[in-house]
Amino acid sequence: MAWQVQYREFGGPDVLEFVEVPTPAAPAGGVVVETRSIGVNPIDSKLRSGARASAPIDEPRVPGSDAAGVVVEVGPDAGDWAVGDEVVVRNARGAYTTHLVASADQLVRKPAAVGWEEAAAIGVPAGTAYQALKSLGVELGTTVLVHGGSGAVGQAALQFARNWGATVIATASERNQDRLRDFDAIPVVYGPGLLERVREAAPGGIDVVLDCAGTDEALETSFALVADRSRIGTIVQGAKAPSLGIRAWAGGSPVPMTAEELALRGEAYGVALELMELGDFEVELAANYPLSQAADAQDMSITGGLRGKITLDPQA
Structure with a gap:
């Protein structure tokens, strides 16, 4: 089984639910990543609250677009990705989870020298x-x-x-x-x-x-x-x-x-990770919360006045 944070209506952080769900299977052309760290961004709260327009909610919605973790299952036609690969997921959909489905072209290899929290925090x-x-x-x-x-x-x-x-x-x-x-x-x-x-x-x-x-x-x-x-x-x-x-x-x-602009955003992951490996780029980390406390993390990201990135620990 897997765990995820979801919401079924727009509102404050209290609408977030921490629930157990079936572990997803890797689709054709994709993988399942067991997350090690998840980035929290202001847009997560804006979408959850309804402050940023999005489609009506007709099924539970999982927030989050930044994550890093380990590939635990590989679907057919997923290229040369293998179980055990350490990766950063670009433009993730529903990153607030212990097991994240991603297409092969969303993956960027994580250098060993880059920590999990830093890797999950670079995306947005x-x-x-x-x-x-x-x-x-x-x-x-x-x-x-x-x-x-x-x-x-x-x-x-x-x-x-x-x-x-x-x-x-x-x-x-x-x-x-x-x-x-x-x-x-x-x-x-x-x-x-x-x-x-x-x-x-x-x-x-x-x-x-x-x-x-x-x-x-x-x-x-x-x-x-x-x-x-x-x-x-x-x-x-x-x-x-x-x-x-x-x-x-x-x-x-x-x-x-x-x-072209979207391609540049995707290109940034590899550039930043390479610079981080060389010691020429860093991400300031502010706080790390258990995934089960995502509501507190989102509240802090909007109101806490912290400098630096907030991350979630799905293994806590």
Whole structure:
């Protein structure tokens, strides 16, 4: 038997149920992964609460899109995957479970040097940051401003941009300035006077902005710094992006991602894992909860004010 977290109606964390279910079988072209760690993302709570639109619930729905674990069963035509392979699952469906079904093309090999929690935590942050920066044209010599640089996506963006040879300015609260310096970013405190502080930090100007904060201050500062709004992207204010003339990917955006953008998000897993193996990329972990306490983990991810990723332990 397997265990999973599910919900049958939209609502608060209390609608989540921890239930025993039959262990799934590997389908043709796919595998069953016994999960070792599961990533918790804000989108999980938004979908569960109904804050982010989704289809009506007509059967129990299992949240989660990030997981890492061990292949325990392989279906026919699943390529060269084998029982015992340690993997990260890309774009998982229903990751809050002890036994996750995935297609062969969703799997990425996990390097032995990368821990389970780190592997499960990279998906949404690394995929979002990598795709957004690539779509905005960040490369060697670019000067990029990242609003909300101490969050999970922000930290991933700082590291990718640094590794590509960009100059990075990043905003965060006073208490998170040292974290920005860890990634060689030039730290700037948000709040009154932000525009002047950014201009002082980047006298040559800003080429690209990635907004991971979503505040009016962040957007207004961005508009004052970058005239070409196609080089301003947001992962938070997607619903407003078309009317503002800026770019957005998911985050409530009515514009679907292109095939190229989706491919970039998938590509990010392998890139991040390789950098992690080399010691050039890291994921900050905030808390680890048993899978049975997923409601507490989701509540903490929205309201707890933690810096770093929250994960679930399906083996606890």
